[in-house]
Amino acid sequence: MPELPEVELTRRHLDEAMRGRRLVRVSTTHPRTARHNAGGATEVDERLEGRTVREVGRKGKFLAAPLDDGQTLIAHLGMSGRFTIGDPSEEVALHTHFRATLDDGVEVRFIDPRTFGFVAVVSPEEMVESGLSRVGPDAWEMAPTAPDLADALGKRTAPVKALLLDQVIVSGLGNIYADEALHLAGIHPLRPGGELTVSDLERLLAAIEIVLGQALENGGTSLDDLAYLLPDGRAGENLERLRVYGRTGLPCPTCGAAVERIVIRARSSHFCPVCQPAP
DNA sequence: AACGATCCCTGTTGGC
């Protein structure tokens, strides 16, 4: 699944290809991909065509590209979305829902089998109304300090795992890296968020930085099913570096105990029962 | 307000 590292690697490729480029022709071909614009695919295409991309940025798992007229192109990879950058003559892959031809002849495509992702174009006013304005501090670029995080968690009673997935508190973590960071920090996923000490949170923030940094260095995590691929078609190599995610029953890399799996908020959580003591 | 459940979707997997 694309989480912060995969989105960031995608951003770098898109910025390289799109910065300063004009969108000559845009074609959105799936209604769910355009669902965040009331006018659907037609509106997305019309509002994007002719615009020039200033740069491609990112906040959490959202890609946000400001345009020359003040609008912003927003994209989310959902759980199966990926971009490709290439020649318009290349064969169009199944589940290609968005295509944009740039003024240098390059074509950017969005492929998303499960359609959890989307492409949207918003004005500054619409930006305020959109979910993007509510996205919290980016876990990589502007991670909060431990005291700030303690403040944000307050007396929250929800499991820390659920709170890490809440993009309002810290943005960019998904199921894989949340599990990985909690393991590295030695924190059980069911610990109530508000009960974590500043010391716990310092270890957690350090773990998040390590886990995300390692994933970025390794080109992201490509699961074997709906493999996440970089825009250049390469697969990430971080899968083999995962410590607990998807490793139920296998030995914990730290102590050797069998990794366990439980369900929290309808999401699988993997943890070591020894290194991450139950609350 | 906070929390938890439900829904969306389709490729893959596992059980019979």
Add this chain to the structure above:
DNA sequence: TGCCAACAGGGATCGT
């Protein structure tokens, strides 16, 4: 071997 139900999950939405 073949079929089909179950599973995976980010975020929006809704009920409590």
